[in-house]
Amino acid sequence: MRFLIVDEMHPSILPLLADLGIEADYEPGIDYRQAKSVIRQYEGLIIRSKFFVDAGFLQAAPRLQLIARAGSGLDNIDLVAARRQNIHIINAPEGNRDAVAEHVIGMLLALMNKVCWANREIRQWIWQREANRGEEIRGKTVAIIGYGNTGRALAKKLSGFECRVLCYDHKLTAYADKYAMEVSMDEIWDQADIVSIHLPLTEKTRRLVDYDYLKRFRKPVYFVNSARGEIVVLRDLLKALQEGIVRGACLDVLECEKFERLTEEQKQTLEALFALPQVLFTPHVAGWTRESYVRINEALVKKIRMFLQQSNQ
Known part of the structure; x- marks a missing residue:
């Protein structure tokens, strides 16, 4: 098989694929138009988030058998069109789940203990201890x-914090484990102190977290989104923060992450959020560690090997 790689990957990807007998063309500088013009030559495509693999792109790929997404989300692939062409899809959520879980905990610790704010003040020769008194995760209910x-990895890492962990997943049944208790959303709205989103972006989850969703929490919560920005309506989150419905927010993802494409309303919302000390941002790097860079390759190649074995049976 011959693969086209259109995103930057850890250098280990090429020898790993070669071990499977796969010839790979590594083209991280290629754009949608260029990739579409050559994809007819390939049986496999490896992509991270370079562009949206739409039906038009797939129609130009008559030989394509496999798309490997270097990450967890599949929202940049037209899955219906891929299934129609009998193209197999794999992803690698195992590769960066621990990175995301650690990042979420790191953001929460920094926010709840005012680490970033205190660091900024001290660099301005301001020494305020009482104003920077923090809170502990211990004793809180984390939903x-x-x-x-990623949800399971977070629950496992939270087990050392002596907090209560609840979980809810509308797609699963009997999914609780020793690290989290399976509950309904009504129970989460009633009991949560901290809420962390770990959902894929689908038509059902897009704009799921709006003002009506947030105001259902019985008590003010800390809110974390490290999944997909489009799941949360930012102007509604801003309103909830201003009204004290949300005590603080950790955001690794945004509705629009291309700042040059922001609408005026989106820009004004972000500027208002930037002004709030109880909001912490990172630039979609929760799963972007040096270690996960390698593990994603390993997870993908393991699944590619399984695909080849099944295809040869």
Whole structure:
């Protein structure tokens, strides 16, 4: 088989694929138009988030058998069109689940203990201890919305914090484990102190977290989104923060992450959020560690090997 790789990957990807007998063309600088013009030559495509693999792209790929997404989400692939052409899809949520879980905990610790704010003040020669008194995760009720790979990894890492962990996943049944208790969303709205989103982006989850969703929490919560920005309506989150419905927010993802494409309303919402000390941002790097860079390759290649074995049976 011959593969086209259109995103930057850890250098280990090429020898790993070669071990499977796969010839790979590594073209991280290629764009949608260029990739579409050559994809007819390939049986496999490896992509991270370079562009949306739409029906038009797939129609130009008569030989394509496999798309490997270097990450967890599949929202940049037209899955219906891929199935129509009998193209197999794989992803690698196992590769960065621990990175995401650690990042979420890191953001929460930084926010709840005012680490970033205090650091900024001290650099301005301001020494305020009482104003920077923090809170502990211990004793809190943490709700994980979406209990797949990253949700489970977060619950496991939270087990050392002596907190209570609840989980809810509308797609699963009997999914609780020793790290989290399976509950309904009504129970989460009633009991949560901290809420972390770990959902894929689908038509059902797009704009799921709006003002009506947030105001259902019985007590003010800390809110974390490291999944997909489009799941949360930012202007509604801003309103909830201003009204004290949300005590603080950790955001690794945004509705629009291309700042040059922001509408005026989106820009004004972000500027208002930037002004709030109880909001912490990172640039979609929760799963972007040096270690996960390698593990994603390993997870993908393991699944590619399985695909080849099944295809040869």
